[in-house]
Amino acid sequence: MVNVLIxxxxxxxxxxxxxxxxxxxxxxxxxxxENAANAEIACMTNRIDLILMDICTADDESGIRAAGKIxxxxxxxxxxxxxxxxxxxxxxxxxxxxxxxxxxxxxxDTSLLEIxxxxxxxEFVWPDSSPVVKIGLAKSDEFTERELEVIRALAQGSRYExxxxxxxxxxxxxxxxxxxxLRKTGFKTTxxxxxxxxxxxxxxxxx
Amino acid sequence: MMRKLRKRLHMAMxxxxxxxxxxxxxxxxxxxxxxxxxxxxxxxxxxxxxxHTVTNADRIWEELQNGxxxxxxxxxxxxxxxxxxxxxxxxxxxxxxxxxxxQLTLESGTVTQYEAADVTDLYRYGTQLVEKNEELxxxxxxxxxxxxxxxxxxxxxxxxxxxxxxxxxxxxxxVMTKNRLLSAEENExxxxxxxxxxxxxxxxxxxxxxxxxxxxSPQNELLRIAEMIxxxxxxxxxxxxxxxxxxxxxxxxxxxxxxxxRHAGADRLTVEIEHVQGSCEVTITGNGRRDAVSIxxxxxxxxxxxxxxxxxGALRMEINEGVVMHVTIPEGVG
Numbered sequence: 001m002v003n004v005l006i007x008x009x010x011x012x013x014x015x016x017x018x019x020x021x022x023x024x025x026x027x028x029x030x031x032x033x034e035n036a037a038n039a040e041i042a043c044m045t046n047r048i049d050l051i052l053m054d055i056c057t058a059d060d061e062s063g064i065r066a067a068g069k070i071x072x073x074x075x076x077x078x079x080x081x082x083x084x085x086x087x088x089x090x091x092x093x094x095x096x097x098x099x100x101x102x103x104x105x106x107x108x109d110t111s112l113l114e115i116x117x118x119x120x121x122x123e124f125v126w127p128d129s130s131p132v133v134k135i136g137l138a139k140s141d142e143f144t145e146r147e148l149e150v151i152r153a154l155a156q157g158s159r160y161e162x163x164x165x166x167x168x169x170x171x172x173x174x175x176x177x178x179x180x181x182l183r184k185t186g187f188k189t190t191x192x193x194x195x196x197x198x199x200x201x202x203x204x205x206x207x
Numbered sequence: 208m209m210r211k212l213r214k215r216l217h218m219a220m221x222x223x224x225x226x227x228x229x230x231x232x233x234x235x236x237x238x239x240x241x242x243x244x245x246x247x248x249x250x251x252x253x254x255x256x257x258x259h260t261v262t263n264a265d266r267i268w269e270e271l272q273n274g275x276x277x278x279x280x281x282x283x284x285x286x287x288x289x290x291x292x293x294x295x296x297x298x299x300x301x302x303x304x305x306x307x308x309x310q311l312t313l314e315s316g317t318v319t320q321y322e323a324a325d326v327t328d329l330y331r332y333g334t335q336l337v338e339k340n341e342e343l344x345x346x347x348x349x350x351x352x353x354x355x356x357x358x359x360x361x362x363x364x365x366x367x368x369x370x371x372x373x374x375x376x377x378x379x380x381x382v383m384t385k386n387r388l389l390s391a392e393e394n395e396x397x398x399x400x401x402x403x404x405x406x407x408x409x410x411x412x413x414x415x416x417x418x419x420x421x422x423x424s425p426q427n428e429l430l431r432i433a434e435m436i437x438x439x440x441x442x443x444x445x446x447x448x449x450x451x452x453x454x455x456x457x458x459x460x461x462x463x464x465x466x467x468x469r470h471a472g473a474d475r476l477t478v479e480i481e482h483v484q485g486s487c488e489v490t491i492t493g494n495g496r497r498d499a500v501s502i503x504x505x506x507x508x509x510x511x512x513x514x515x516x517x518x519x520g521a522l523r524m525e526i527n528e529g530v531v532m533h534v535t536i537p538e539g540v541g
Contacts, residue, residue: 041468155354159347195353
């Protein structure tokens with residue numbers, strides 16, 4: 001029997017996952033919580049084998065950060081990171097934090113039970129890429145890695161001067177990237193750009 | 208001897224010429240303000256401002272500094288001027304002049320250097336820059352509010368989609384149930400329909416409370432998880448009312464709880480709270496083993512310290528018959 005901890009800020013999702021797992025005799029849900037920061041404590045004396053971890057959880061606590069801590073202290077616990085957000089950086093961040101698998105709740109063909117079974121068998125199940133969303137005239141996979149970093153910095157409220165420091169690039173390079181991004185998207189201002197990327201959840205500034 | 212004197216004279220003339228050709232006003236003075244060397248430009252501007260040329264540099268500086276001249280304008284350079292004093296002046300025709308004084312230490316003693324420069328254009332650009340920066344700050348603030356609104360709208364949209372899905376399931380179930388009731392025969396799928404109704408009803412109940420969970424209390428879940436791992440959290444004093452302060456308090460409790468259980472095997476955590484002059488002073492102790500001799504500040508404590516300090520709070524760890532966490536949380540900041 002696999003003991004499962006569910007972490008998701010949506011009560012509807014928590015209940016739905018619990019129901020799906022209860023339908024299988026292989027899984028037992030120990031508890032379901034809404035705040036990822038509490039997940040490590042739940043692992044302390046309970047025998048948790050698998051965590052279904054949402055990325056954006058209650059009180060803006062990041063599931064990826066929590067997963068990193070848990071993997072450090074409890075490396076045997078399997079973690080499936082899950083999200084409905086197309087944020088481009090989540091897959092890489094989840095890999096960096098040591099998670100075992102990654103599941104898009106609303107995209108892809110893999111069912112929850114299938115990904116749980118495969119993960120518990122020792123497979124690492126990862127999507128090839130994050131979902132593509134349209135930003136103005138451009139598709140999200142048309143942006144370079146550097147351009148996405150510049151967009152993230154803009155979405156976090158950074159000024160061009162701040163971006164030169166945080167990304168270690170010159171002012172001219174920042175302007176060059178911004179010009180290219182605006183050309184690709186067809187937007188006239190960075191404010192339009194930022195509003196669109198946040199609305200489409202390509203970038204979540206807090207995560 | 209004559210050649211040496213001629214060489215020194217030639218050198219002096221070269222210096223004189225260089226000073227005269229210097230694009231700004233410049234003057235060097237000995238102690239007491241006695242001018243050693245000055246150019247026409249600084250004499251002209253001082254004459255324009257004070258009615259006399261540089262006969263005593265210290266006195267002219269005092270006149271400038273005492274505000275005897277009209278319209279002292281603020282220094283917009285934003286630079287630090289170590290060992291340099293600076294005054295900006297606006298003339299009646301609108302020109303802005305910058306006066307600087309600095310001490311130069313030479314082998315033969317100390318000399319004071321005065322410089323006067325027309326910074327009218329620089330000042331205009333500086334003023335424009337300040338205005339643009341203020342405008343930009345306003346835009347950034349509007350952008351921040353806009354982003355927050357987008358995030359909130361996304362949450363509402365998510366809730367709406369969930370409700371739409373539940374209503375769609377509800378509609379399908381109604382049709383299925385109607386068809387089932389119209390057929391007289393018993394069916395193996397009946398139990399499935401009952402289960403589906405139970406699921407839809409649960410979803411409907413949860414969806415209606417979804418908005419409450421967005422601002423759910425941070426307390427209940429942590430205390431429930433603490434009890435689940437066999438550690439009771441006791442409070443002495445009143446918890447802060449504001450959500451921001453409450454989140455910081457529970458972040459501290461979470462860290463203290465993790466460490467007390469993991470490193471000292473505690474099964475009770477005591478949180479003492481005092482409200483002192485706009486801040487919340489918190490002391491957290493566990494009842495675990497008291498054998499700690501040092502505290503290694505790793506990821507968790509460092510993160511907590513950073514988070515508290517960002518909000519104007521503080522963290523102090525102490526070993527006093529076990530590990531004691533002292534936390535200061537500012538109140539009344541939103």
